[in-house]
Amino acid sequence: MADKLIIFDTTLRDGEQSPGASMTKDEKLRIARQLERLKVDVIEAGFAASSNGDFECVKAIAHAIKECTICSLARANDRDISRAAEALAGGGSTRIHLFLATSALHMEKKLRMTPEQVFEQAKLSTRFARNLSGDVEFSPEDGYRSDPDFLCRVLEAVINEGATTINVPDTVGYAIPELYGRFLLDLRTRIPNSDKAVWSVHCHNDRGMAVANSLAGVMIGGARQVECTINGLGERAGNCSLEEVVMAVKTRRDYFGLELGIDATQIVPASRLVAQTTGFVVQPNKAVVGANAFAHASGIHQDGVLKARDTYEIMRAEDVGWAANKIVLGKLSGRNAFKQRLKELGIEMESEAEINAGFARFKELADRKSDIFDEDIVALMMDESSHAEPEHYRLLALSQHSEMGERPHASVAFAAGDAEHHAESYGNGPVDASLKAIESRLQTGAEMLLYSVNAITSGSTESQGEVTVRLQHGGRVVNGVGADPDIVVASAKAYLSALNKLHSKIERVAAQG
Ligand code: KIV
Numbered sequence: 001m002a003d004k005l006i007i008f009d010t011t012l013r014d015g016e017q018s019p020g021a022s023m024t025k026d027e028k029l030r031i032a033r034q035l036e037r038l039k040v041d042v043i044e045a046g047f048a049a050s051s052n053g054d055f056e057c058v059k060a061i062a063h064a065i066k067e068c069t070i071c072s073l074a075r076a077n078d079r080d081i082s083r084a085a086e087a088l089a090g091g092g093s094t095r096i097h098l099f100l101a102t103s104a105l106h107m108e109k110k111l112r113m114t115p116e117q118v119f120e121q122a123k124l125s126t127r128f129a130r131n132l133s134g135d136v137e138f139s140p141e142d143g144y145r146s147d148p149d150f151l152c153r154v155l156e157a158v159i160n161e162g163a164t165t166i167n168v169p170d171t172v173g174y175a176i177p178e179l180y181g182r183f184l185l186d187l188r189t190r191i192p193n194s195d196k197a198v199w200s201v202h203c204h205n206d207r208g209m210a211v212a213n214s215l216a217g218v219m220i221g222g223a224r225q226v227e228c229t230i231n232g233l234g235e236r237a238g239n240c241s242l243e244e245v246v247m248a249v250k251t252r253r254d255y256f257g258l259e260l261g262i263d264a265t266q267i268v269p270a271s272r273l274v275a276q277t278t279g280f281v282v283q284p285n286k287a288v289v290g291a292n293a294f295a296h297a298s299g300i301h302q303d304g305v306l307k308a309r310d311t312y313e314i315m316r317a318e319d320v321g322w323a324a325n326k327i328v329l330g331k332l333s334g335r336n337a338f339k340q341r342l343k344e345l346g347i348e349m350e351s352e353a354e355i356n357a358g359f360a361r362f363k364e365l366a367d368r369k370s371d372i373f374d375e376d377i378v379a380l381m382m383d384e385s386s387h388a389e390p391e392h393y394r395l396l397a398l399s400q401h402s403e404m405g406e407r408p409h410a411s412v413a414f415a416a417g418d419a420e421h422h423a424e425s426y427g428n429g430p431v432d433a434s435l436k437a438i439e440s441r442l443q444t445g446a447e448m449l450l451y452s453v454n455a456i457t458s459g460s461t462e463s464q465g466e467v468t469v470r471l472q473h474g475g476r477v478v479n480g481v482g483a484d485p486d487i488v489v490a491s492a493k494a495y496l497s498a499l500n501k502l503h504s505k506i507e508r509v510a511a512q513g
């Protein structure tokens with residue numbers, strides 16, 4: 001029987017480390033449920049010791065998700081490990097993931113420890129974790145830039161202490177596919193007890209090679225677990241992209257010869273959910289999940305695909321969850337049809353009250369936009385679910401005036417806690433005027449790092465606009481997302497949503513890696 005390739009998703013941990021991608025507990029739970037539908041094997045739900053917020057997220061996900069192993073990251077010390085175990089307690093299948101840097105550079109400059117101290121700490125912390133969990137993963141951070149002789153000693157020792165998975169990170173995206181594959185093979189060949197653990201790859205995408213490096217780690221190095229994120233989300237240039245690895249292994253089964261547990265039809269819904277939650281938009285030409293990934297624009301290709309699909313297509317769009325844009329509901333649709341569509345889209349609402357609120361907003365939208373597509377419903381419900389949490393700032397009303405040759409003017413009403421504010425401003429355009437109006441009243445001083453508008457459904461000016469705003473303030477970077485057929489309103493919503501995130505105090509310590 002073919003070996004299984006374990007898919008370890010770290011969107012909620014390494015992906016979330018991307019500046020601006022931090023998520024609330026509800027958002028993480030929603031993504032975890034989608035990862036469960038996608039049938040990933042392991043979900044790294046967070047880094048329990050990094051903040052109370054992360055602890056609560058790991059705990060909630062460990063309790064809610066039954067079909068995947070739930071994992072928490074921990075530094076190799078007793079406090080972090082105990083905190084991870086505590087957050088995972090009561091869950092089904094759980095894992096503690098320890099990391100400790102082993103490269104000369106990291107040991108000397110970051111940890112300020114000698115190699116002997118690192119060796120001892122790796123051993124003792126693995127022993128400690130193994131007493132709390134039967135499933136322990138050990139990652140030598142910056143492993144690929146570590147001295148192979150030293151790495152062999154450390155990894156042999158942690159396997160002896162009971163580590164069940166050994167993950168070799170290319171923390172800084174330095175690897176080259178063939179060299180990384182051989183590096184892993186060399187470790188596995190030289191370490192006498194290497195067969196007692198599952199070997200894993202974890203590659204960062206700084207030079208666009210994370211997927212290639214991961215696959216080389218599998219084929220040359222013999223790894224049987226790939227660590228990856230939806231849309232390749234992650235710090236700097238991101239992590240290895242789940243959808244690309246999965247579809248590479250699936251479409252080229254002749255070469256890889258490996259089994260996957262993944263339900264690929266859930267890939268596009270997962271990609272959309274992560275993009276809409278974090279505000280990290282997927283580029284149109286992104287493999288598998290980009291809007292153009294299956295669009296044949298050139299006449300020669302279109303002609304070929306019409307005659308025989310496989311002339312230019314190696315994967316089928318529907319196999320990865322692309323459904324043609326369908327008009328699913330309209331203003332005459334009832335609550336039951338709406339509820340049924342939510343179910344089909346895999347959107348679970350916590351309560352009837354949430355469904356009712358979503359349905360009311362759907363009716364409002366249907367009054368303004370004749371055709372409602374699946375994408376509109378997802379955006380609407382994302383907005384609705386964020387309302388489930390106490391929001392400090394809320395948009396109440398907005399009007400703006402712009403005329404060729406005149407300076408645009410906006411007036412905005414919004415709530416801040418229990419207070420209601422009215423503000424007005426001129427600006428370079430109606431969006432600028434609206435955001436300046438809000439800022440003139442709140443005086444947050446937040447710096448705008450990004451403003452982007454996307455059409456939720458392509459091909460028509462009737463589409464809803466989805467706006468992402470990235471703000472920086474007091475060392476924190478947050479993204480806010482807003483959707484509305486009127487992009488000025490969508491922009492004000494996105495701005496207030498980012499301010500809401502800045503308003504909520506999410507403390508976390510920096511996770512390295
Ligand atoms: O990139 C890295 O080294 C990491 C580890 C913590 C696994 O994310």
Ligand code: ZN
Pocket residue numbers: 014169171202204513
């Ligand atoms: Zn990483």
